[in-house]
Amino acid sequence: MRNVVVTMFVSLDGVMQAPGGPDEDTEGGFKHGGWTGPYWNDEIGKFKLDEVLASDALLLERKTYQGFAKAWPSVKDEDGFADKMNSMPKFVVSTTLEEGEWNNSRVIKDNIAEEVAKLKQQPGQDILLYGSGILVQTLIQHDLINEYRLLVYPVVLGSGKRLFTDGNNATLKLVETKPIGSDVVLLTYQTTPKIGESHG
Amino acid sequence: MAELTLTTFLTLDGVMQAPGGPTEDPGGGFPHGGWLVPHFDADMGTAMIEIFSKVDAFLLGRTTYDIFSAYWPKVTDPGDPIASKLNSLPKFVASRTRTTFSWSGSSHIRDVVKEVPDLKQRFAREVQVHGSCGLAQTLIENDLIDEYRLLTFPVILGTGKRLFGAGAVPASLTLVRSHTTGSGVVVSVYRRAGSLKTGSY
Numbered sequence: 508m509r510n511v512v513v514t515m516f517v518s519l520d521g522v523m524q525a526p527g528g529p530d531e532d533t534e535g536g537f538k539h540g541g542w543t544g545p546y547w548n549d550e551i552g553k554f555k556l557d558e559v560l561a562s563d564a565l566l567l568e569r570k571t572y573q574g575f576a577k578a579w580p581s582v583k584d585e586d587g588f589a590d591k592m593n594s595m596p597k598f599v600v601s602t603t604l605e606e607g608e609w610n611n612s613r614v615i616k617d618n619i620a621e622e623v624a625k626l627k628q629q630p631g632q633d634i635l636l637y638g639s640g641i642l643v644q645t646l647i648q649h650d651l652i653n654e655y656r657l658l659v660y661p662v663v664l665g666s667g668k669r670l671f672t673d674g675n676n677a678t679l680k681l682v683e684t685k686p687i688g689s690d691v692v693l694l695t696y697q698t699t700p701k702i703g704e705s706h707g
Numbered sequence: 708m709a710e711l712t713l714t715t716f717l718t719l720d721g722v723m724q725a726p727g728g729p730t731e732d733p734g735g736g737f738p739h740g741g742w743l744v745p746h747f748d749a750d751m752g753t754a755m756i757e758i759f760s761k762v763d764a765f766l767l768g769r770t771t772y773d774i775f776s777a778y779w780p781k782v783t784d785p786g787d788p789i790a791s792k793l794n795s796l797p798k799f800v801a802s803r804t805r806t807t808f809s810w811s812g813s814s815h816i817r818d819v820v821k822e823v824p825d826l827k828q829r830f831a832r833e834v835q836v837h838g839s840c841g842l843a844q845t846l847i848e849n850d851l852i853d854e855y856r857l858l859t860f861p862v863i864l865g866t867g868k869r870l871f872g873a874g875a876v877p878a879s880l881t882l883v884r885s886h887t888t889g890s891g892v893v894v895s896v897y898r899r900a901g902s903l904k905t906g907s908y
Binding site: 662664669676677681686691 | 859875
C-alpha cells in the first residue's frame, strides 16, 4: 500500500500558483510568479532531494506535467535529483494527451479515482504529487491523499490559485512542523481516515 | 509608540470565521461555526495568555466586539489573565453602523485608517486586534498591521471568511517564531518586511 503525498509550496494566504518563476503559470493574469525564489536555501534543497529519493512515482495533471517534461530532461545535477525525476514512473492525468513525451510516462485518461486507488494498492514507495491544483481537488474529494507537505512561505500574494479551494472540508493531523531556512516553515499533515474506513 | 498586532485563529485553508461556536457569525450561511473547539488545549491557552499579557488596548470589529461583550463581562475573576485585560483596558470598536457601545471602556472608531496612527501614539506596547475579519481586511489593505499571530488549526473548511481575502496587498513578511501545541495547532508570528519580491531558479 503506497501513500499519495501532496508536496507543495504555499504562500501565507494559501496560494500555490507559479512558485518557481514568472512564466511558470500566468493563468488569471497572475503576476507574482517566482515568489519562492528569494527564499531558496540548501535546507529546502535537501528536503526536496530526500523527498524525491523516498518516492518512486509522480502523479501530475497535464499542465504541471508538460512544464516538467520541458524542463527536466535537460537537467543534470550531482545529487541525482534530475536523474530520479527523469527515470521514475510518471502518471499524468489528462483527457487530451494520447501519450506522455517524458521518459517512463503513462496517461490516465478517465476513472481518475479508481486508477489512483489502484496505484496505491501496488507495493512501493510514496507517490509524489507536485503542483497539479485541479487534480488535488479531485483527490481530496475521493479521500485519496495520505499526506500534505506544505512549505509555507512568508509572503501574502492576494491573488492566484489556492491549494485548498472552496467546497472541500477535512480534519487533518499535524505530524511535524519544522522551520526550514529562516523564514519558511514545513508543515506535514496526514489525513485522518473517515469513519468506517479500515486501518489495514 | 505601540504596535498594532493581529491575533487570529485560522484553518489550514485560511478561514477565520466563527471559530468558537455556531452562533458567533453565521454570515453567508457558514455551517462550520465552532471548528476550533475540538482542538483547544492547555498549550493554546498558554499561547493566548502570553499574547494578552502584552496588550494596552484593543481594536475590534463590531461582530467580534459583540461576541466578546456578551461573554467576558461575566468572567469577573480579577485573576483571569484574559478577562481582566478585556474588561479593564480601552476597547476601540470599528463600526459603520453603530456608535455607542455599553461595555465599560469601549469607544467608537469611525475612520480606522485615519485613526490607527493616533491610537499607536497613545499607547506604549500593543494595540491588539483579535479576530475581526472585516476590520482585518481594511487593516491589511492599508498595510497597518505590524505583527500577525496566527494560530493555524488542522482543519480544512472549504468555505467561510478568510483572513487574507482578494483585497490583500502583496507583501513580504518575516517569520519571527513558530511553535506547535499538543493538539496540532501551529502558532506562528510574522512581521511585515516590505513589498513582495520574486525571483526564479
